[in-house]
Structures are given as structure tokens and as C-alpha cells.
Amino acid sequence: MTALASRPGPAGTRILGLGSFQPETIVSNDDLAQTMDTSDQWIRERVGIVNRRFAKPDEKLVDMAIEAGAKAIADAGLSPTDIDAVLVATCTMPSMIPNAAAQVAHRLGVTSAPAFDLNAACAGFCYGLGTASDLVRAGSARYVLVIGAEKLTDWVDPTDRSTAIIFADGAGAAVVGPSEETGIGPVAWGSAGDLADMIQVADRNSFVFQEGQSVFRWATTQIAPIALRAVELAGIELSDVDVFVPHQANLRIIELIAKRLRAKGAREDLVIARDIVDSGNTSSASIPLALDHMRAAGEVKSGDVALLVGFGAGLSYAGQVVRLP
Amino acid sequence: MSNEDIQKGLAEIVEEVAGVEAADVTADKSFVDDLDIDSLSMVEIAVQAEDKFGVKIPDDELANLKTVGDAVQYIASNA
Numbered sequence: 001m002t003a004l005a006s007r008p009g010p011a012g013t014r015i016l017g018l019g020s021f022q023p024e025t026i027v028s029n030d031d032l033a034q035t036m037d038t039s040d041q042w043i044r045e046r047v048g049i050v051n052r053r054f055a056k057p058d059e060k061l062v063d064m065a066i067e068a069g070a071k072a073i074a075d076a077g078l079s080p081t082d083i084d085a086v087l088v089a090t091c092t093m094p095s096m097i098p099n100a101a102a103q104v105a106h107r108l109g110v111t112s113a114p115a116f117d118l119n120a121a122c123a124g125f126c127y128g129l130g131t132a133s134d135l136v137r138a139g140s141a142r143y144v145l146v147i148g149a150e151k152l153t154d155w156v157d158p159t160d161r162s163t164a165i166i167f168a169d170g171a172g173a174a175v176v177g178p179s180e181e182t183g184i185g186p187v188a189w190g191s192a193g194d195l196a197d198m199i200q201v202a203d204r205n206s207f208v209f210q211e212g213q214s215v216f217r218w219a220t221t222q223i224a225p226i227a228l229r230a231v232e233l234a235g236i237e238l239s240d241v242d243v244f245v246p247h248q249a250n251l252r253i254i255e256l257i258a259k260r261l262r263a264k265g266a267r268e269d270l271v272i273a274r275d276i277v278d279s280g281n282t283s284s285a286s287i288p289l290a291l292d293h294m295r296a297a298g299e300v301k302s303g304d305v306a307l308l309v310g311f312g313a314g315l316s317y318a319g320q321v322v323r324l325p
Numbered sequence: 326m327s328n329e330d331i332q333k334g335l336a337e338i339v340e341e342v343a344g345v346e347a348a349d350v351t352a353d354k355s356f357v358d359d360l361d362i363d364s365l366s367m368v369e370i371a372v373q374a375e376d377k378f379g380v381k382i383p384d385d386e387l388a389n390l391k392t393v394g395d396a397v398q399y400i401a402s403n404a
């Protein structure tokens with residue numbers, strides 16, 4: 001029998017660079033209170049958001065993805081021609097076809113690269129990071145650009161106060177490449193399709209709908225175990241983790257998951273991402289946005305051990321431990 | 326477990342979750358109107374009560390538990 005060849009890959013992978021982009025328009029709680037029956041106090045207490053960014057009508061998801069991607073490539077010290085796969089995690093493309101990734105690749109100058117979108121909603125970035133890491137380790141690509149990009153304002157009813165105050169727009173990106181040491185731990189991931197109705201855009205004429213309290217219960221009880229599993233798969237102790245970056249869904253969810261991690265041995269000085277306060281919930285973009293903002297603010301440094309965990313519609317979830325670039 | 330024990334255990338949870346003095350958590354009090362507990366804290370209380378008393382308190386049942394007494398009754402008859 002004729003033997004088929006396989007391509008060798010490196011022993012490990014790591015994040016080589018990060019980048020992010022947010023639209024210019026800042027929308028405060030008071031701004032929202034002018035058009036709907038809500039208040040700064042209610043929003044701060046229930047979800048912890050103070051400001052968020054909304055894209056302008058002509059500011060497209062693909063444009064935001066490109067901005068974030070270009071910064072991540074530069075941050076990695078690479079040029080677009082070094083990238084050989086582009087993966088965009090998104091759940092808010094205005095079109096089903098074409099996908100975002102091919103246009104992003106083309107406009108960045110990443111020519112002829114394999115490019116595909118991945119929809120795991122708010123878990124999308126961690127799904128994408130796991131997939132990119134495996135592509136590199138399998139030898140299918142050397143440098144993969146992973147982008148989480150969302151224009152949620154296209155899919156949220158601007159008059160629905162239960163969602164319009166939460167969701168926002170933005171993009172965050174990472175370049176994944178080969179490494180002698182493991183810089184991206186194994187992904188702990190899964191789904192719960194029995195709960196598919198809990199967060200949905202039912203059809204092309206509908207807006208985002210969610211059962212807020214059920215989502216809150218699920219996230220505050222089911223996600224800490226996934227984070228713990230990611231730590232276990234990485235072969236480290238929870239006390240080795242320097243930074244915790246959960247999907248920025250709701251500040252109360254973030255604090256409750258962090259509390260569960262502390263009860264299991266996370267350090268008191270664990271740095272916790274609270275980027276939701278000024279960015280809102282940007283679904284697949286929230287984790288890379290938070291990482292990039294925390295780095296710019298000096299809250300995290302190169303070499304830190306970060307625990308990432310994304311969760312949301314599907315329902316789907318994914319987490320992994322990474323070493324920050 | 327007696328209703329009295331359930332109420333005491335529930336009061337401890339309410340104090341821990343919402344910072345309301347356990348002594349104020351009496352049967353006739355409404356969670357929302359008297360104790361100023363919001364719906365997300367109610368979910369937290371339900372989650373902890375499930376662990377403590379070995380009951381299931383689904384979201385649609387939770388919505389019906391207006392007073393501390395309602396919750397004690399529900400736990401007593403479902404535990």
C-alpha cells in the first residue's frame with residue numbers, strides 16, 4: 001500500500017502577539033438612559049458596565065477585525081506574508097456568505113491563505129485559540145491569525161433595555177505560532193445544546209434574545225469547573241495562575257466565578273479582567289480586548305500565566321491556560 | 326429538618342449573598358420589597374440553597390418565592 005505523508009509540527013505553540021480595536025464612539029449609561037427607561041445605577045449594579053463602544057453604520061465587522069489583526073501581526077514582529085491561516089471567531093456577520101476571514105486575509109495582504117469563520121459565540125476566541133494551536137502543532141500552518149470580532153449592535157434591538165445596555169462592538173486578535181515550550185495549554189471545551197434556546201437570534205429578522213437569569217445561573221455554576229479543568233490539563237496548580245480572563249459577560253458573573261476559583265486555591269493577588277466596565281459585552285472579542293487593554297495598562301506582563309475561559313450561546317464553552325507574550 | 330432550621334440556614338445564605346443581617350430574614354419578609362434583594366442575588370441564593378438543602382429550585386419556581394416564608398415552605402416540601 002502507498003503510504004501517505006504527514007507534516008511534522010512543532011512540540012509547542014504560543015501567543016506571539018496581541019492586538020485590538022474599538023470603535024471611537026463611547027456610549028455611557030446616561031446616554032442610553034436618554035432613549036430608554038433605564039439608569040446608570042441599575043446598569044452598574046446589574047451588569048457592571050459604565051461605558052461601551054458602538055460602531056458607526058459604515059464601520060463594518062470586517063474593518064474592525066482587520067485593524068485588530070494588523071496590530072497583532074505587528075506586535076508579533078511578523079509581516080502579513082508570514083501568516084498562513086486566518087481564523088475569525090464571530091457570531092454577528094451581516095452576511096452568511098461570504099465569511100469574514102477571507103476578506104480580512106485579503107485586505108491584510110495575507111494572500112491565498114486558508115481563511116474561515118468559527119461560530120461559538122462568546123466562547124469563540126477560546127475555541128479559535130485552541131483550533132489555531134492545534135493547526136500549528138499538526139503542521140497545517142506555521143503562523144495563525146486568530147481574531148474575535150463582533151458588531152453586536154447590528155443584531156441587538158436598540159429599544160430593548162434588557163440587551164441594548166449589555167452588548168457592544170469591537171475586535172481583538174492574537175497570532176499563534178510554534179514554540180519550543182508549551183505556551184498554550186490544552187483546551188477544555190464543550191457544549192450544552194439542550195440549552196440552545198437560552199441565548200439566540202431566532203432567525204434573520206430577529207434580535208438577540210436571552211433568558212437572563214438562566215444564563216446567569218449557568219455561567220456562575222458551570223464555568224468555574226471548566227476553568228479548573230483547563231488548569232488541570234495544563235499540568236499546573238491554580239495558585240500558579242497570575243491572571244484570570246473570563247469572557248466579559250456581566251461583572252457579577254466574573255466576580256462569582258473568581259470567588260469560586262479563590263475557594264479552590266487561586267491566589268488573593270490573582271489579577272482579574274474587568275474590561276467589561278468600559279467595553280461592555282463584545283462576545284468573541286471580549287477576551288483578547290481585555291488582554292490587550294490590561295497589557296497597555298501595565299496590569300499584566302510578558303510571561304504571566306493567564307487562565308482564559310469563554311462561554312455563551314450554543315451553549316458553548318472553552319478555556320485554556322496561556323503564557324502571555 | 327424543621328422549618329425553623331431551614332429558615333436559619335436560609336438566613337445565613339441571604340446574609341452571605343446580600344449582606345442582609347440574618348436576624349432580619351423572617352418569614353413575612355419579601356425578598357425584593359423588604360430585603361432589597363435583586364433577581365440575580367435571588368439566583369445566587371437559590372444555587373446555595375440547592376446545595377445546602379438538597380432541593381432543586383428551577384428559575385420558574387424561584388419566581389414564585391416572594392417571601393422568606395414561601396422559600397422555607399418550598400424547601401420543606403421538596404427536600
Ligand SMILES: CC(C)(COP(=O)(O)OP(=O)(O)OC[C@H]1O[C@@H](n2cnc3c(N)ncnc32)[C@H](O)[C@@H]1OP(=O)(O)O)[C@@H](O)C(=O)NCCC(=O)NCCS
Nearest residue numbers: 038039042046122161162212213215216249250312364365
Ligand atoms: C440581563 C440581566 C442584566 C437582566 O437582569 P435581571 O435581574 O435578570 O432582570 P429582570 O429581567 O429580572 O428584570 C428585573 C427588573 O428590572 C427591569 N429592567 C430590566 N432591564 C432594565 C434596564 N436596562 N434598566 C432598568 N430596569 C431594567 C425589569 O423590567 C424588571 O422590572 P420589574 O421587576 O419591575 O418587572 C441579567 O439577567 C444578566 O446579565 N444575565 C446574564 C446574561 C449574560 O451575561 N449574557 C451574556 C452571556 S454570553
